[in-house]
Amino acid sequence: MNKSPWIFLGVLFALSLSWWGMVFGPASQANAAKADLGDGTSLHPRSGLAQQGEQIYRENGCYYCHTRMATGGTFGYEIQITQLGADKALTREIIGEEYAGNKIFEKAYAFQAVAAAQDAATAEGADVEATKATLEQAKAFANSIETEDSLIALGISGVTIEGDLAGELGLPIEMSDADKSTVADATFAVSKGIEQWDEIKDRVRALKDRAGAQFKLLPVADDWPDVVYWGARRQSVTRDFLHDVHAMPGVMRVGPDLSNVGGRQLDLNALYAKIYNSQAGGKSSHMPPYKYLFNVRSAKEGEELPTNAVTVSTGDGFKQSVEPDFVVTPTYKSRALAAYLQSLRNDRGLPEAPLPAVRKTSNPEEGE
Amino acid sequence: MSEEGTHNAPPAPEANPEEINASCRGPVLFLFFSAALWAVQATGVGLLGSLKMHVPGFLADFSHLTYGRLQANSWVAFLYGFAGNAGLGLTLWMLSRLRGMPLARPGFVLAGAFLWNAGATAAMVGITMGDQPGVAGYELPAYASRLLLIGQAFIAFSAIITYFSRRHQQLYPSSWFLIAGLVAFPWIVGTAHWLLVETPVRGAAQIPVAHWAVTSLQQIWLGCMGLAAILYFIPKITGRQLYSRQWAAFGFWMLLILGGWVNLNSGSPLPVWSIKLSQYASGLFIFVLIAIGWNLRQTAKGVPLLGSNDLTLQCMGFALGAWLITALFTFGNVYSDWNSLLQFTYAGTAVRQFFAWGFFAMAMFGAVYYVAPRLFIGEVDWACSGTYKWIFRLTAIGAVVILLAGLGMSYLHGHALQAGSAEVLKKALMPMRIAFLGEILFFMSSLIFLGSMACLLFRNCCGEYSPMALIRKCRAAKAEGGAE
Numbered sequence: 001m002n003k004s005p006w007i008f009l010g011v012l013f014a015l016s017l018s019w020w021g022m023v024f025g026p027a028s029q030a031n032a033a034k035a036d037l038g039d040g041t042s043l044h045p046r047s048g049l050a051q052q053g054e055q056i057y058r059e060n061g062c063y064y065c066h067t068r069m070a071t072g073g074t075f076g077y078e079i080q081i082t083q084l085g086a087d088k089a090l091t092r093e094i095i096g097e098e099y100a101g102n103k104i105f106e107k108a109y110a111f112q113a114v115a116a117a118q119d120a121a122t123a124e125g126a127d128v129e130a131t132k133a134t135l136e137q138a139k140a141f142a143n144s145i146e147t148e149d150s151l152i153a154l155g156i157s158g159v160t161i162e163g164d165l166a167g168e169l170g171l172p173i174e175m176s177d178a179d180k181s182t183v184a185d186a187t188f189a190v191s192k193g194i195e196q197w198d199e200i201k202d203r204v205r206a207l208k209d210r211a212g213a214q215f216k217l218l219p220v221a222d223d224w225p226d227v228v229y230w231g232a233r234r235q236s237v238t239r240d241f242l243h244d245v246h247a248m249p250g251v252m253r254v255g256p257d258l259s260n261v262g263g264r265q266l267d268l269n270a271l272y273a274k275i276y277n278s279q280a281g282g283k284s285s286h287m288p289p290y291k292y293l294f295n296v297r298s299a300k301e302g303e304e305l306p307t308n309a310v311t312v313s314t315g316d317g318f319k320q321s322v323e324p325d326f327v328v329t330p331t332y333k334s335r336a337l338a339a340y341l342q343s344l345r346n347d348r349g350l351p352e353a354p355l356p357a358v359r360k361t362s363n364p365e366e367g368e
Numbered sequence: 369m370s371e372e373g374t375h376n377a378p379p380a381p382e383a384n385p386e387e388i389n390a391s392c393r394g395p396v397l398f399l400f401f402s403a404a405l406w407a408v409q410a411t412g413v414g415l416l417g418s419l420k421m422h423v424p425g426f427l428a429d430f431s432h433l434t435y436g437r438l439q440a441n442s443w444v445a446f447l448y449g450f451a452g453n454a455g456l457g458l459t460l461w462m463l464s465r466l467r468g469m470p471l472a473r474p475g476f477v478l479a480g481a482f483l484w485n486a487g488a489t490a491a492m493v494g495i496t497m498g499d500q501p502g503v504a505g506y507e508l509p510a511y512a513s514r515l516l517l518i519g520q521a522f523i524a525f526s527a528i529i530t531y532f533s534r535r536h537q538q539l540y541p542s543s544w545f546l547i548a549g550l551v552a553f554p555w556i557v558g559t560a561h562w563l564l565v566e567t568p569v570r571g572a573a574q575i576p577v578a579h580w581a582v583t584s585l586q587q588i589w590l591g592c593m594g595l596a597a598i599l600y601f602i603p604k605i606t607g608r609q610l611y612s613r614q615w616a617a618f619g620f621w622m623l624l625i626l627g628g629w630v631n632l633n634s635g636s637p638l639p640v641w642s643i644k645l646s647q648y649a650s651g652l653f654i655f656v657l658i659a660i661g662w663n664l665r666q667t668a669k670g671v672p673l674l675g676s677n678d679l680t681l682q683c684m685g686f687a688l689g690a691w692l693i694t695a696l697f698t699f700g701n702v703y704s705d706w707n708s709l710l711q712f713t714y715a716g717t718a719v720r721q722f723f724a725w726g727f728f729a730m731a732m733f734g735a736v737y738y739v740a741p742r743l744f745i746g747e748v749d750w751a752c753s754g755t756y757k758w759i760f761r762l763t764a765i766g767a768v769v770i771l772l773a774g775l776g777m778s779y780l781h782g783h784a785l786q787a788g789s790a791e792v793l794k795k796a797l798m799p800m801r802i803a804f805l806g807e808i809l810f811f812m813s814s815l816i817f818l819g820s821m822a823c824l825l826f827r828n829c830c831g832e833y834s835p836m837a838l839i840r841k842c843r844a845a846k847a848e849g850g851a852e
Binding site for chain 2: 008012065288291
């Protein structure tokens with residue numbers, strides 16, 4: 001440690017280690033990330049006003065009080081059967097009595113049996129008695145569960161039953177759009193959603209390879225405060241910042257996280273009112289007013305507010321200017337900022353960050 | 369192996385301290401006085417920003433004075449204004465003294481100092497106009513970082529020439545830290561300037577670059593300059609040898625290797641491997657803490673640093689304690705639960721403020737207290753030495769208030785965020801409101817520091833023609849006239 005050149009070289013080498021690890025490595029990986037993975041989750045760059053709004057967000061230092069980082073956490077898997085396999089006994093064995101005892105499961109197989117009996121009845125040399133017995137058995141079971149559950153059972157059975165027969169089996173004779181949607185989207189959960197992969201992997205493989213069932217694995221957020229309480233739909237990931245000119249993940253959460261503000265703040269006027277004066281309309285907030293981003297002029301006697309005026313709702317359902325006796329309209333900068341904020345969304349799943357189901361739902365500060 | 373062992377020529381004779389001090393006088397005093405001005409600027413602007421946490425509508429109609437811009441301005445004024453000037457000034461003086469040679473090319477230092485301060489001023493103006501790059505903790509517009517880099521190059525040129533102007537049997541550990549600080553700054557700011565501002569990489573790639581730059585500026589650049597001062601002054605004032613060069617070397621290399629990796633938040637939108645690596649690095653940081661802490665503890669064993677009668681020693685003792693606490697906090701980030709709880713709260717800012725003022729500023733205040741009077745010819749001292757003690761007291765109390773508020777109350781904020789509590793806003797604001805008290809104390813200590821520096825200069829700057837000497841002459845002449 002007494003040779004100056006070695007100190008210099010050593011310092012350079014030591015610095016280069018963290019430079020490589022924290023700059024070159026992650027930056028290369030992030031730089032190589034593709035916006036389009038070819039799976040329908042392509043991310044598009046901001047354009048026009050929203051892109052310029054990013055500059056307004058940066059100039060005003062909004063990132064000191066707001067983050068754009070929704071965090072994740074642990075999650076469990078819910079196995080959702082979308083179509084049962086043909087072998088009832090085998091499926092029962094795989095999913096266990098806890099789920100096989102559900103009436104939806106029983107009715108789905110009853111529907112499969114009816115459909116099979118119908119097919120058999122039309123075939124040459126059919127066993128008419130057996131077919132009748134199956135139908136009677138299914139009819140006897142018809143009214144044992146709710147219609148909606150019957151629709152789900154029909155959906156996961158993978159068969160089609162229409163007309164009078166449907167009525168006899170506890171299904172609507174004429175299906176509404178909602179009924180059709182229930183059938184099409186029907187799923188039957190065969191796990192609690194708290195199980196880890198290691199706990200369910202054998203069941204998943206058996207359902208796929210042996211029972212021939214079709215299913216999907218739904219991640220269920222177990223302890224994700226940002227998703228459960230704060231309006232995010234999923235975890236923020238590197239790709240969310242891919243097209244940002246200036247990535248501003250944020251410092252503190254004095255204000256709410258904005259990673260999905262565009263997904264929950266759809267009312268543009270409300271957003272303007274929030275930016276103009278977050279306490280307007282008697283709301284509780286600590287955000288400073290950004291009045292300089294708006295045009296403000298005195299209202300004339302009896303003047304109607306222009307269509308682009310920023311308003312708040314009064315208690316009796318009427319709307320009044322966000323600043324009583326003044327007409328407040330957004331400037332170019334506030335329109336750009338609002339467009340940027342509305343572009344911040346994470347309500348579309350990505351392969352690396354799927355939308356999890358939420359176990360609890362309450363959001364005390366929604367829209368804050 | 370010593371440097372002498374590789375050369376046959378004997379080392380040049382060591383210059384006497386008076387000669388060295390005289391060579392440093394102009395440039396170093398200029399840097400110290402600039403630092404004092406910037407300290408007032410940093411704390412004043414920071415105070416204004418913090419006031420907005422109490423009264424959101426305060427100055428809300430001025431677009432140039434948003435909370436975000438004031439926070440950015442305050443940190444830039446501290447980092448590049450106060451820390452840069454004070455740290456570079458001390459670097460030049462310590463390198464000259466450690467090498468036993470007068471400061472080489474002081475003209476370069478003056479030119480560099482002008483450019484450096486022009487760069488810091490440009491950054492302040494740029495941020496006020498909304499030109500910051502959006503990287504909290506860096507915040508340099510392109511033109512400002514260019515000026516800072518050129519200015520630093522000028523100053524570093526003088527420092528390097530001084531460093532190589534004489535060979536020593538042994539390099540004192542403070543030299544390693546000072547050289548590392550000089551090398552690290554252009555590397556860090558150059559990288560950030562190039563990859564975040566000049567030709568910015570894609571948005572997603574900016575996050576790791578920004579984190580590395582911000583962390584390295586704090587842990588490595590400020591850390592090296594501050595620790596160099598502590599390692600120099602504690603043994604010097606206690607009159608002891610540094611306990612172990614090996615421990616110092618271990619701490620030095622570990623700091624350089626790990627400094628840029630640590631403190632990445634577990635919720636950062638980055639590849640998992642980089643977050644895990646950062647956690648491991650934070651865990652390994654305990655070795656830096658032990659190496660530095662143990663070494664200095666053994667060096668000053670039995671000497672009550674904070675209870676000492678020597679103000680410089682008191683400052684260094686507090687600075688050492690503050691550095692150890694922030695290093696412990698860094699180590700704490702190895703636990704992702706702990707990090708997850710505090711990552712979006714005021715805790716990070718509070719620890720940064722504690723590091724900045726409790727560690728770095730305190731080390732600089734102590735060093736300036738020791739160095740500045742020695743730069744003048746003859747025996748001079750601070751005008752009102754009692755007032756300088758208040759710089760220590762106010763800064764120490766302010767730093768502790770901010771740390772306690774930041775860690776204790778941010779813990780509650782973190783819990784509220786995780787539990788979805790409706791009181792989250794109240795809990796977010798509480799630590800910042802209490803930390804406001806600390807910021808007031810920082811502002812007061814900065815004002816006293818500036819006043820003390822001004823008094824020192826007025827009394828001693830121009831020999832017989834200093835303002836104080838002229839005032840004394842006038843008074844004497846008046847008294848003589850009155851007597852007649």
